[in-house]
Amino acid sequence: TPESAERTAVPGVATGLAVTGVGGDVLFVEASLADPETGSTGVALTGQLGDVMKESAHIALSYLRSHGAELELPVGDLKDRGVHVHVPAGAVPKDGPSAGVTMTTALASLLSGRPVRSDVAMTGEVSLTGRVLPIGGVKQKLLAAHRAGITTVLLPKRNEPDLDDVPASVREQLEVHLVGDVREVLDIALQPVTAPVLSA
Amino acid sequence: TPESAERTAVPGVATGLAVTGVGGDVLFVEASLADPETGSTGVALTGQLGDVMKESAHIALSYLRSHGAELELPVGDLKDRGVHVHVPAGAVPKDGPSAGVTMTTALASLLSGRPVRSDVAMTGEVSLTGRVLPIGGVKQKLLAAHRAGITTVLLPKRNEPDLDDVPASVREQLEVHLVGDVREVLDIALQPVTAPVLSA
Amino acid sequence: TPESAERTAVPGVATGLAVTGVGGDVLFVEASLADPETGSTGVALTGQLGDVMKESAHIALSYLRSHGAELELPVGDLKDRGVHVHVPAGAVPKDGPSAGVTMTTALASLLSGRPVRSDVAMTGEVSLTGRVLPIGGVKQKLLAAHRAGITTVLLPKRNEPDLDDVPASVREQLEVHLVGDVREVLDIALQPVTAPVLSA
Amino acid sequence: TPESAERTAVPGVATGLAVTGVGGDVLFVEASLADPETGSTGVALTGQLGDVMKESAHIALSYLRSHGAELELPVGDLKDRGVHVHVPAGAVPKDGPSAGVTMTTALASLLSGRPVRSDVAMTGEVSLTGRVLPIGGVKQKLLAAHRAGITTVLLPKRNEPDLDDVPASVREQLEVHLVGDVREVLDIALQPVTAPVLSA
Amino acid sequence: TPESAERTAVPGVATGLAVTGVGGDVLFVEASLADPETGSTGVALTGQLGDVMKESAHIALSYLRSHGAELELPVGDLKDRGVHVHVPAGAVPKDGPSAGVTMTTALASLLSGRPVRSDVAMTGEVSLTGRVLPIGGVKQKLLAAHRAGITTVLLPKRNEPDLDDVPASVREQLEVHLVGDVREVLDIALQPVTAPVLSA
């Protein structure tokens, strides 16, 4: 789809799925790392995120900080470079744990320099050990993904029964991967490094 | 049980028992340590924990920080590695002191690299000197443990009278250990190191 | 216009457009960097800014911290010099994400020593990757810009349909640039360095 | 008494007296110092302590920090080792200044390695210069001490008149020391070091 | 006047003008710098200042931190010396942006060692670039200045129209300077250094 293609063209951006008051919607999680020469450190979280969603970001970061070597990510970059996770639109309040996989993917993309596939959207809570836990709103989220031109959706394994609720016409046009561990998410969603990354 | 087996397969996860509005439930306490090269330090507590439960985590950490040498745990690891304790599900508020032993066990498992036995669940407040203090909801907690396929339960010694309230059919299928000191908990619950730990 | 000319005469000041309860208005975003010998560090945000507007300032800063080298800005200056972003008038509460481009421009002007064109006003949310996202109040903002003697307005590309609402008499006297990336904003709004900058 | 004997078996625990809504009660103040190799510093206060009781802990610490050399306590240990003061039970809110002497004694016991006598309970506000100031609830507190098998009680000198209110049968079985300075408390309550202290 | 003469006898004190519920009043802004050997750093603001007035103090400081070299002020003194800005009386809440010029002047006086003229009072918001922005209550402020024996008043240029409201009898006895930049304020209000400054 044009929008997710534009938004995920650079490493550090992943496409998530959310439930709003009036249906589902696509959202983009953006992550950045400050250049070390700016002296910036710490973690900034913006986008009017609620408490549970802020905790999701901290879980995603701790997962990468403790599993980064195993995932072959240069987690040493987190030492001297401030991390910022933002979820536009800036004025819309957001909450809930289901952006956990999306935040983990955006951060892993940023660290690895591997862009996220623009045809992929995802939803799922992440635990500190990387397990993907079930979320709500599967039907609305898949309808929203389809509307936005997404063709591949990553869903928690324990949400499999909820797929029955999705209209067959939509279900048929989506490739759905049921995942139990965030490593499966990263395997599917991250593309190879395609070009030298001059700045992040 | 399949779930606690999967969840406790890695060091740093312990199975606890909680009382909810409608009975008892099994919960998992997850702990992680950041790789030192990430520069992360400090303590993060997530899972929508209330004040008393956050204090339990600090008591567990202080117990290990002051008794670690005696317990032969490499507490020096706490110096340069950020600690994160998380209790899924991320959106469910939790409170109370009775996860004290579970938090202590998850952290001791993480530091030692010894996984927690997947057939064991536990409940109990911990004091700063390691004493196990009594808790509420023994009946509901044991019923929940049994439902979840747990076969061994660790309970505070001072809760012994509450065992009378547990149906005999359930009581007979559970091995209950009454404990007065958290060292007894660690002796029973932690398994030997079985494999090289590549990442924590 | 006399006022924006006076206000933007030094690097670090950009002209924005805001919606008030009774129409639109021009506002000025001012940025300063402490002299390194003062030992001041960190970020100060003043002008009775609401939560969303404070987040906009942090997004602007993170954008420059991660893209500064690419934009050929001396972002190392941010290391040892406290940043202050202020939006007069000091007693008037302000909020919303639409000053994002103005804040980014004021900071880029300050770092580069290039003053902002005094005939240019701008409005637009900025994302962490530099995308310019749509805002509200286009009609009121353009009327206010025109009233204030502004001749060039920078607007988010996705706000193009809202230009239909602007009276033709005003629309004809304004040069409107529709922008999708904050790099286009900086290309249009920043003037060459014209004189040695003795202090910032 | 069995309970205070068990609780005060290690240095760092002192027996206090409190007033609850329905009479008096014995409470235990526990103190710990982190092993220096954990890198932990600062002060943690837990047990759902109210503002006044937290201030009491800070007064106790400041008293020891400024009078430690005179008292021959190794206050240098406070430099590189995080202090934690906890008052079980973890879920019961507690407040008031009357645990001041108990907190000072627990901390002095911890620093000196001298256990607190298990037959002694105490109550009294402490000032920054070590003066013991009067408290309320003398009758209820002495009845509670007696019920708990305590045989020696330390009371502020200015509470002497309140002893008239204690039933003679109880009063006769308690050895009451009236104290004006916290040094008298430490002289009476701390035992000699009896064994090598392996961990604190 | 006797009071402003006594109050402004030392560098670091400037006379401001305020509006109260029942008219205008003279107020004194006091600034101090800690001796470097005290190890004190940071900024303290006291006098029951409201949010807007605290922001004014931070704007004044940032203005000096970024323009200090140009103004020939020894801003390096701010590095190792804690700054304190106080506005007596200590128990009276104060707010608003109009003390901006007074705070800037008190701090510039302190840094330069040049006392503020005791016959001068001032009012005006300051922006981060040093522009003097208009304020309210001109009539009440000038009446209060006159009552207090002040003979010279500094007013924002954009408040010129408000001078029409001041009774001619008062207006004639006051020398009013209309200022657009805080540099004009400092030029008029600061006296030469008259004696060695032993302490600040």
Place this chain on the structure above:
Amino acid sequence: TPESAERTAVPGVATGLAVTGVGGDVLFVEASLADPETGSTGVALTGQLGDVMKESAHIALSYLRSHGAELELPVGDLKDRGVHVHVPAGAVPKDGPSAGVTMTTALASLLSGRPVRSDVAMTGEVSLTGRVLPIGGVKQKLLAAHRAGITTVLLPKRNEPDLDDVPASVREQLEVHLVGDVREVLDIALQPVTAPVLSA
């Protein structure tokens, strides 16, 4: 008087005067400095102090930090030693600016090792430049001082008219000093160093 004699026997304690709901009262301001080997730094304020009273303590400290050399006080001691100011009784809320002179005197006594005269009580707001500003409740405060056996009272010069309200019988038995600068307070209230100070 016996009480103020006992309380002010060590350097760091000064006798103040307060107004309560039911008349006046004597209060004691206690100050302590941590031994440098404890590693404690910073400022602690206890005694359930309100916002204005906390600000008074910060003003007293800043006054000493900036005027300490002139007053021949060893302000370098403030660098590596935590300061604690406490006002018993611990559970009684206190507020207002009139303990400013008492706090300044207690801290100057502590730094100099000179005890405060036990026959002297004082009241007065202090400004950052050391001026003594007027306070309320003169009549009640002098009656309380007299009741407590105090024979010398220090009062702000601008409170002179309020002495008319004090009964002649009390007024005659008190030596009242009217002071305009806190240096006069220190000259009158501090005694010579009489003995080696082993601990502070």
